[in-house]
Amino acid sequence: MKTAIKAALSAAILFGSAFSASAKTDITWWDFLAGGDGVRMKALIKEFNETHPDIQINATTLEWGTPFYTKVQTATAVGQQPDIMTYHLSRFPLAVPQGVLRPITDAELSEAGLSADDYFESSFDAAKVDDKLYGIPFDIHSIVLYYNKDALAKAGLLGDDGKPKGLEGLENFNAALAKLKESGSEIPLSLHTDEGGSMWRVFYTLLSQQGGKFMDGDEILPGDEGLKALKAMTNWVSSGYSPELISYEASIALFTSGRAAMHINGVWEVPTMKDLAASGDLGFEWGAVQIPVLMGKPATWADSHAFAIPNSEENPVSPEKVKAVLEIIAWLNDHSLAWAEAGHIPAYKPVAQSTEFKEMEPNATYSSLADTAVFDPQSPIAGVAGPIYEATQNFIVPALNGQLDPEEALEMVRDELKNANMN
Amino acid sequence: MGNMKTGNILLLTFTVIAACAWAFPLYWAIVTSIKPEADVVAGTTFLPETIDLSSYVWALLETNIVRWYINSIGTSVLITVVVIMISMMCGYALSQIVFPGRRALFLIVLASFMVPSQALVVSQFILMHKFGMVDSWAGIILPQVIIPVVVIVYKQFFDSVPRELREAAKLDGCSEFQILFKLYLPLNWGITAALSIITFIMSWNNFLWPFLVITSEEMMTITVGITQVGDAFGVKYARDMAIAVMAAMPVAIAYLIFQRRVTQAIMLSSGIKG
């Protein structure tokens, strides 16, 4: 009797698995994309599901930043990880030693019809650690300067081509801010001054424009470029050009309501501006340009959304799922023009170099930043939700808001990050 | 006498105002949830100008809230049933049966009041993983079935059942189980109801443990789920409030219906009778 039951069970299992091989593959997808990004990614996923009956993506959006990465870590530890997830390239040096990411072999890559040549070299290299590929870049996203054309024109800062003029160089920039204030702009430059991530991007940009490095071997912030960058920013707040301790939505609202003449934020808010302008709710003409060269040479902070496969020793992902995942990635790459409408620059060269993309505005105006983009330092203390972001939140943000002396703040950053690997 | 009356009226007015101010955030949340999003950010009106239920429709159709309701109801009911059953049986034994180790057990249960359950979450998580129960109802339920105070309360109430009833039942040849379920329990429906309701509410409201042990959106309880919905485009305050209201509805209604029982349970669990 027992043997009969066992035989029946095995037959059922075999039959079942043979059956399911021809049925669809369910792929669990985790991302942290919200706002305009979220809407566009959901549309892409929907389109994929509709055109691929054999692969169905079940997507979940979790909270951006530390909550997302903590959940990923825990899930991989217990074998409950998703099959595919979005992951910031800046975080790879931190994630790979933790064993959270599964390497993708050359064979798997070519089977999906992908190759390294299809991607911008800097992005693709950033996805590699020790010569192994741990993810596939999807976009390059950066920060830009959004500006109110009407407000700038009023202060005499608008060129004939509709682009800002007279903003190059820190002195000119500060003079321009003063002029904007005089000509009626309540807040010349809106910044998201209560959060570490946003302020890190501006700080790192100014640092890199001076040719400074955040890390040189073991040293953190060598030289005085860091101090100069921070002082430039604290000056904006203390002079009343930028708002003190303001939330993300509020910093955007200052710009969209017309009270702020300029706003530095990520490219992902481009859809917000586009939609508001389209529905007639904006009230002024807007534009977006690469961050002006304020302190030396052109440079802008950038990071990249990549797709990665979580790694779990307990519950490793099956080869069929890997195939399906890579197929999804390949498809998304081909369709990354739609993603570019969220303001990003595709990492996939065929799309980035296509005419459609080259004509897309405002992307075309600022896509030159890709040539001089600087990525986070390649270090385990860098990356979203990493120790550097935390240190920025804890020390640079208070310094910006006048709660901490800039020099002291940087010293504390150095102290904190020196111990980052120990504790 | 006239002074006292005005004094009383003043006090009454003050109390009413204070109570309204205290409860204002609740009112505000409900009002926000039934306004159209555009109205929410356009200007502050204390009464909605138009009533718009689209946030609730969105919650029901575009989020996993139905699934979360099911998870919450299922796990809370199961936890309540298990807690009441095992605590009642243990409380009865402590109360009515003399057995070796009785005093020790009582002291152990009392001592566990001091242990903060939050400090145990790491070990409990590891344990659930060993059992393969992470991201499952069993994983949510298991660590929540030990509520020492319920045992103590049952013991106290069983202690005060008149001895004669028990003697009579014993003479009739009833076993302890029969005495418990046919005599002691029916005599104590009141506190059973009270303890059940409060246990249900507490497990519905539990955040930390379900948050840790659940890794997928389908398994989330509603208390955890409402913090994970961050994917609406643009302003989403009405929707945030709508899902918050939906998460609070069941326990709020349970309280409104069973106020007396809830009050009783809270008093009992603090060691105060009456």
Added chain:
Amino acid sequence: MGWLPMRSKSKNNKTLTAILLIAPFIVCYLVVFAYPVYKMFAMSFTDAPLIGEGDWVGLENYVRMFQHKLFYTSVYNTLYFVGLTVVPNTLIGLGIAMMIVRLNGMVQAGILILFFMPYILPVTVVTQIWQWVLDQQFGVAQPLIEAVTGKRISVFRDPLWAMPMVALVTIWWTNGFNVLLFISALRNIPQDYYEAASLDGASRFQQFRRITWPLLWPVTALVLTLQLILQLKIFDQIYLMTQGGPFNSTYVLLQLVYREAFGRNQGGYASAVAVALFVLIVIVSVLQYQLLKARGKS
């Protein structure tokens, strides 16, 4: 001599029945309570990650903990939070209870519901509501804040405001519990005491000092103790509203346990911090109990 074996047989039966009755509770207790307590202590002496085994490292985790700046910050913040909540929450609860006992009938029931309702709500609902009320841009409380300080404040991002705001939300949320206990205690004070006192010409305030406060003391002590233990264990509100920021000003002990275990994958170290919290709670509770007992006697 036939009755001897029968007696031990019935005694055995009794024990067997008792075992059957207590077994479910005991089994669950051992598995999900006692074993985790043991594991917490045991793990704190290893360098284990969250999942998996580690090596014995003796007191290394504890040494590290006492050198870890964030640990001291967490302890300080936890105590700061306790200071902001325990006594105020108790006094506010008493005040509200005193207002409510003077009412009657439906009005009393209605007012009680308004004050008590927050306690019934899940913590996530509470934090969602208050984050909306305090939203820097559109929150209905901001005009009030602006009137007092001259500008709108992103309260959960401001190191000065963050912890007090978390305390405020916590008091709003948990006060109902204290109100209930005080109401029942106030009701237990015989009215004649007050009548006799007012006949003697005692003022309201004197009546409170001489009659109400001393007779309430046992419940007041109980509320203080329960509050103290409850607030030492804070995690949810902090995690949901500030994540320990800004500037680590709301970083509490359980937040550190969570981060070390689930964010940094350091199970052993996290267990050591959990043990520290456990010890802190036990010490503080015992101390407070003795203190209140002594005061009560005088």
